[in-house]
Amino acid sequence: xxxxxxxxxxxxxxxxxxxxxxxxxxxxxxxxxxxxxxxxxxxxxxxxxxxxxxxxxxxxxxxxxxxxxxxxxxxxxxxxxxxxxxxx
Amino acid sequence: xxxxxxxxxxxxxxxxxxxxxxxxxxxxxxxxxxxxxxxxxxxxxxxxxxxxxxxxxxxxxxxxxxxxxxxxxxxxxxxxxxxxxxxxxxxxxxxxxxxxxxxxxxxxxxxxxxxxxxxxxxxxxxxxxxxxxxxxxxxxxxxxxxxxxxxxxxxxxxxxxxxxxxxxxxxxxxxxxxxxxxxxxxxxxxxxxxxxxxxxxxxxxxxxxxxxxxxxxxxxxxxxxxxx
Numbered sequence: 001x002x003x004x005x006x007x008x009x010x011x012x013x014x015x016x017x018x019x020x021x022x023x024x025x026x027x028x029x030x031x032x033x034x035x036x037x038x039x040x041x042x043x044x045x046x047x048x049x050x051x052x053x054x055x056x057x058x059x060x061x062x063x064x065x066x067x068x069x070x071x072x073x074x075x076x077x078x079x080x081x082x083x084x085x086x087x088x
Numbered sequence: 089x090x091x092x093x094x095x096x097x098x099x100x101x102x103x104x105x106x107x108x109x110x111x112x113x114x115x116x117x118x119x120x121x122x123x124x125x126x127x128x129x130x131x132x133x134x135x136x137x138x139x140x141x142x143x144x145x146x147x148x149x150x151x152x153x154x155x156x157x158x159x160x161x162x163x164x165x166x167x168x169x170x171x172x173x174x175x176x177x178x179x180x181x182x183x184x185x186x187x188x189x190x191x192x193x194x195x196x197x198x199x200x201x202x203x204x205x206x207x208x209x210x211x212x213x214x215x216x217x218x219x220x221x222x223x224x225x226x227x228x229x230x231x232x233x234x235x236x237x238x239x240x241x242x243x244x245x246x247x248x249x250x251x252x253x254x255x256x257x258x259x260x261x262x263x264x265x266x267x268x269x270x271x272x273x274x275x276x277x278x279x280x281x282x283x284x285x286x287x288x289x290x291x292x293x294x295x296x297x298x299x300x301x302x303x304x305x306x307x308x309x310x311x312x313x314x315x316x
Contacts, residue, residue, distance in 0.1 A: 002226030003260050007253045013313045018256055024298025028255055031296050041245040041281040044189040058243035059149035061193045061280050069205055070213040071125040
């Protein structure tokens with residue numbers, strides 16, 4: 001089971017451990033919100049009849065920033081098209 | 089995978105296959121030429137190179153959607169591909185609004201992450217790091233570790249609506265680093281649409297979460313919980 005799935009499931013052993021040992025999520029969320037800048041977030045501006053491809057945009061900027069930071073962020077990442085075998 | 093995705097036309101299949109092969113080659117060539125991680129160069133490339141890299145990143149995301157879902161989605165260049173599909177036509181299909189949006193996000197990133205990028209050389213950056221405990225958590229991998237900073241990237245336009253799981257996932261990675269391999273002392277999130285880098289020390293994060301035990305003990309408990 002993935003970490004995300006474990007956290008999504010509030011009855012998973014990991015979620016129960018966190019609920020017991022790290023019970024202050026509300027304080028953390030409040031602190032986070034207090035640190036958010038007041039400015040508006042950038043939003044894509046597609047043509048009127050087009051919905052923004054949020055997922056594609058999110059993945060693309062993720063890749064681009066990795067390339068700015070690391071020279072080991074290879075194009076053939078674990079789910080990238082450079083991993084040719086799964087396409088066969 | 090292409091057959092599983094419902095693609096019957098061998099000509100189209102070959103076009104997609106060839107494009108999937110050409111894309112990482114073109115990406116590698118561009119990266120080797122432009123050196124986007126080179127700290128002596130600006131984070132933003134020249135406008136033509138930046139646009140090409142952004143188009144390649146976006147096109148890569150189309151393929152990732154196929155890998156992730158096992159489907160060629162209608163309405164996308166891969167789902168509607170014809171036999172003459174090639175990398176040039178795929179890159180040309182990246183919407184202009186997407187290029188503009190990604191360029192704007194990169195301008196924010198250059199300002200917000202410039203100091204961090206300058207402070208740590210590329211060899212101190214781990215992309216997609218996995219942890220000693222990842223094997224007990226479906227191979228969990230984080231976005232980035234830059235020096236001692238564990239960083240999650242979020243491209244949401246509604247940062248105030250961050251989910252419970254987003255915060256817990258971050259501490260989850262720290263807990264999965266059973267052997268303290270990465271010596272993470274700071275953690276945080278970079279909000280790409282706000283250009284906001286929000287970080288805490290691990291101690292601050294644990295304090296905010298109400299931890300009563302030291303990190304080492306929490307890691308031991310996490311390890312025992314996931315192993316059982």
